[in-house]
Amino acid sequence: DGKKTLFSGMQATGTLTLGNYLGALKNWVALEEEYQCFYCVVDLHSITVRQDPAELRKRARALLTLYIAAGLNPEKNCIYYQSHVSGHAELSWILNCFTYMGELNRMTQFKDKSAKHADNINAGLYTYPVLMAADILLFQSDVVPVGSDQKQHLEITRDIAERFNGIYGDVFTIPEPYIGKQGARIMSLQDPEKKMSKSDENANASIYLMDDTDTIIRKFKRAVTDSDNEIHYSEDKPGIRNLIDIYAATTGKSISDIEKEFANTGYGDFKLAVGEAVADLLKPIQDRFEELQKDKAYIDGIIKANAEKANYYSLKTLRKVQKKVGF
Numbered sequence: 001d002g003k004k005t006l007f008s009g010m011q012a013t014g015t016l017t018l019g020n021y022l023g024a025l026k027n028w029v030a031l032e033e034e035y036q037c038f039y040c041v042v043d044l045h046s047i048t049v050r051q052d053p054a055e056l057r058k059r060a061r062a063l064l065t066l067y068i069a070a071g072l073n074p075e076k077n078c079i080y081y082q083s084h085v086s087g088h089a090e091l092s093w094i095l096n097c098f099t100y101m102g103e104l105n106r107m108t109q110f111k112d113k114s115a116k117h118a119d120n121i122n123a124g125l126y127t128y129p130v131l132m133a134a135d136i137l138l139f140q141s142d143v144v145p146v147g148s149d150q151k152q153h154l155e156i157t158r159d160i161a162e163r164f165n166g167i168y169g170d171v172f173t174i175p176e177p178y179i180g181k182q183g184a185r186i187m188s189l190q191d192p193e194k195k196m197s198k199s200d201e202n203a204n205a206s207i208y209l210m211d212d213t214d215t216i217i218r219k220f221k222r223a224v225t226d227s228d229n230e231i232h233y234s235e236d237k238p239g240i241r242n243l244i245d246i247y248a249a250t251t252g253k254s255i256s257d258i259e260k261e262f263a264n265t266g267y268g269d270f271k272l273a274v275g276e277a278v279a280d281l282l283k284p285i286q287d288r289f290e291e292l293q294k295d296k297a298y299i300d301g302i303i304k305a306n307a308e309k310a311n312y313y314s315l316k317t318l319r320k321v322q323k324k325v326g327f
């Protein structure tokens, strides 16, 4: 139909955080009416670093299940595994031949990752951005929701697509960053100058979507604040500001209403209220996750149907590209 296409990929390397939920996932649920959405579990990207196979399989399935539990309708959104759609790898190879070493040398994420995995600087890590370009271009995606750390990847995707189109005519849609209603930006509970991230090594810095109520409350109680003890939203008090942002995004209340509601309380009581609100928000998602995990046949069916759907759309692009280059 006439809907624009939205693509997003996700790694199954860590557990999703409250930041991923309030900043992205929660808002994606509303996009299914306006866009044809593809949410890919990017397991081809995952093996650029060594993985335990059983563990990777488990985490990939948990991620896909969690997306559904968080509200993405798997009949309206194509939630699938990258490794089930061979077009990703095939297009990636072709695009490799239209990407310059110099461009890849400039990618900051490669520099970071090769410093982190110095014992395994493999070619896949180096050509990672080309696979990402293939992911996006394979579906003729119009928009891609990108975090600030992924802007460079979308830029190189556009450059590769424009180069290819320049040679062969209009083959690829040139993707734009998705600029819609922005979700809340959630910061680390231990260092509120840093964003909350699933790759943070300090487990107390993040609320994970599967954390139980006690853990959530304990983490909020330990959240770094200042010594003011006043529930007041201010630019130079990032700790309490982050907690107010989280409470606002979780409950839908405005910042000024929150300041009024907690005018006569201190940080301790407020932290407890935030913890309880977040636990209440996550509980139905966790219950649904448990339920879905038990229904193996249902999830298997979703995985199979969505792989077929993704294959169908990917082949349209792939055939066109293959013909252009002379296959």
Ligand code: ADP
Pocket: 017, 019, 020, 021, 022, 023, 024, 025, 145, 146, 147, 148, 149, 183, 184, 185, 186, 187, 195, 196, 197, 198, 199
């Ligand atoms: P992470 O840093 O947790 O690995 P990603 O970079 O994989 O997160 O981002 C996945 C999605 O979640 C992106 O759309 C990103 O903008 C969003 N996101 C990640 N962390 C946060 C955060 N702390 N606050 C708001 N949104 C976030």
Ligand code: NA
Pocket: 149, 199
């Ligand atoms: Na990241």
